[in-house]
Amino acid sequence: MAEPGEAVPSGRPRRTDAARNARALLTAARELFDERGPDVALDEVARRAGVGNATLYRHFPTRSELIVAVYADEVETLCQKGAALIDAESAADALFAWLDDFVVHVATKRALASAGTEHSDERRSVLFDQWHRSMRDTAQELLVRAQRSGDVNVGLTVDDVLALTNATAIAATGAQDARRLLRIMRHGFAGTQASPDETP
Known part of the structure; x- marks a missing residue:
């Protein structure tokens, strides 16, 4: 029997x-x-992926593990977008381009994150x-620039x-409304030497 990473008869590595x-x-x-929320039948996931149920459960033994993996992948993608923006010509446009993605993420993915961890407060x-921490580090780098x-x-x-961006996403009626509110909020972030705690 071939070990992981060794060629199998098809010529393709099992790991690949x-x-x-x-x-x-x-x-x-x-x-x-x-399309349908995190309660969708897992055999539908397997069918759309073009694999058998056994393959799905080998990778993700429980629905919770699949949901967590999907959400973690969403976070990674969001942070990768931030990394790609760090050298953009306009630092302010880069920050708000990422915050635009972030506010949509919060507005549309909170239920997914909660569903994957609903049975374990510690987890x-x-x-x-x-x-x-991952999203905060990305935002910090863009903000400082x-x-x-x-x-x-x-x-x-x-x-x-x-x-503020989280609050915008929560208060909004949907992703498009969240993006609209973020555009309004951008004016309040405009450059000034005054501290936000200072009163006129």
């Missing part, structure tokens, strides 16, 4: 096949969760801390920015 199947399952699950705390360019208030902290 497994990675491709896992990616197909994540893509299918993301699409179906977006939820660990995972939420990990996800929040925008502040150094003089386009964003130097008194703002990354926690201010994320708290």
